[in-house]
Amino acid sequence: MPAVALEMNPGKEVPLADSVQLADAQAPLESTIKSEVIRMYQEVADRPDQEFHFYHGREAALMYGYDPAWLDRAPAGAVASFAGVGNPHERADIQPGETVLDLGSGAGLDGIIASWRTGPGGAVIGVDLNPSMCLKAQAHAAASGTTIDCREGRMEDIPLPDASVDIALSNGVINLSFRKRRVLQELFRVLRPGGRISITDIVSAKQLSQSIVNDPKLWAS
Amino acid sequence: MFALLEGAGFTKVKSAVVPGFRFRKGSTQSAAESFGVKAVMMTARKP
Numbered sequence: 001m002p003a004v005a006l007e008m009n010p011g012k013e014v015p016l017a018d019s020v021q022l023a024d025a026q027a028p029l030e031s032t033i034k035s036e037v038i039r040m041y042q043e044v045a046d047r048p049d050q051e052f053h054f055y056h057g058r059e060a061a062l063m064y065g066y067d068p069a070w071l072d073r074a075p076a077g078a079v080a081s082f083a084g085v086g087n088p089h090e091r092a093d094i095q096p097g098e099t100v101l102d103l104g105s106g107a108g109l110d111g112i113i114a115s116w117r118t119g120p121g122g123a124v125i126g127v128d129l130n131p132s133m134c135l136k137a138q139a140h141a142a143a144s145g146t147t148i149d150c151r152e153g154r155m156e157d158i159p160l161p162d163a164s165v166d167i168a169l170s171n172g173v174i175n176l177s178f179r180k181r182r183v184l185q186e187l188f189r190v191l192r193p194g195g196r197i198s199i200t201d202i203v204s205a206k207q208l209s210q211s212i213v214n215d216p217k218l219w220a221s
Numbered sequence: 222m223f224a225l226l227e228g229a230g231f232t233k234v235k236s237a238v239v240p241g242f243r244f245r246k247g248s249t250q251s252a253a254e255s256f257g258v259k260a261v262m263m264t265a266r267k268p
Contacts, residue, residue: 051245053244053245053246053249054244054245054249054250055243055244055245062244063241063242064239064241073260085239085240085242085259086239086242086261086262087239088262088263089234090262091262091264092264126233172260174222180222180225181225181228181229184225184226184228184229184231185229187229188230188231188267191267192267193268194266194267194268195267196264196265196266196267197226197231197263197264197265197266198263198264199235199262199263199264200239200260200261200262200263201222201260201261201263202258202259202260202261203222203258203259203260203261204256204257204258204259205256205257205258205259206245206255206256206257219230
């Protein structure tokens with residue numbers, strides 16, 4: 001899910017505090033951004049044959065090092081709608097029996113792969129802004145013989161109790177939020193002590209122009 | 222992002238650039254490069 005983003009990396013050209021304050025100041029745009037994010041990624045899911053400005057589907061997954069065997073095994077719809085920016089499984093080291101959160105679960109490919117790792121003794125919980133994407137993810141999981149418990153929700157308010165997750169995955173999602181600090185605080189909250197995150201995302205070394213920040217289409221895409 | 226993770230309480234924060242990431246459209250890739258946009262993978266742990 002490639003998108004422009006505010007980087008908050010100290011030592012770069014954008015001081016941390018300035019970026020955070022700018023992001024917080026954009027909070028009123030959030031509802032507009034939410035609608036645009038839903039529209040954009042619904043389009044990827046509904047019309048994966050389209051060409052977008054970012055790579056998606058099997059081509060993208062192979063580019064980021066997904067095992068071709070995973071892509072052959074997963075439902076075609078989940079693979080075709082993949083819109084990640086990397087491979088969070090590469091360093092996730094998911095163990096059998098673990099509870100996995102897939103934040104921004106989309107059409108379900110990452111959740112399905114995680115469910116193969118956790119096995120029947122574990123659980124995969126997806127969270128997505130778009131309830132219809134949750135239905136797709138759950139249908140794709142069922143088609144692959146596994147289960148994803150997908151919940152409609154925002155990454156800034158993850159609909160899970162404290163300390164309920166062993167590992168959180170996210171792939172190209174956090175950059176879409178104006179409140180990245182809040183998202184990371186939420187991830188910290190839902191993780192059990194000793195829990196971990198494995199995320200892939202887009203960052204920028206420079207402050208984005210105000211015209212980009214204020215444009216929901218540019219932010220979402 | 223690295224600092225935000227530490228600020229949230231995470232430890233053992235590690236990051237690496239996603240090799241091969243790029244935008245499909247040349248115009249988008251050029252704009253992204255002008256802002257230093259890259260894809261990264263990050264891992265961290267809750268103590």
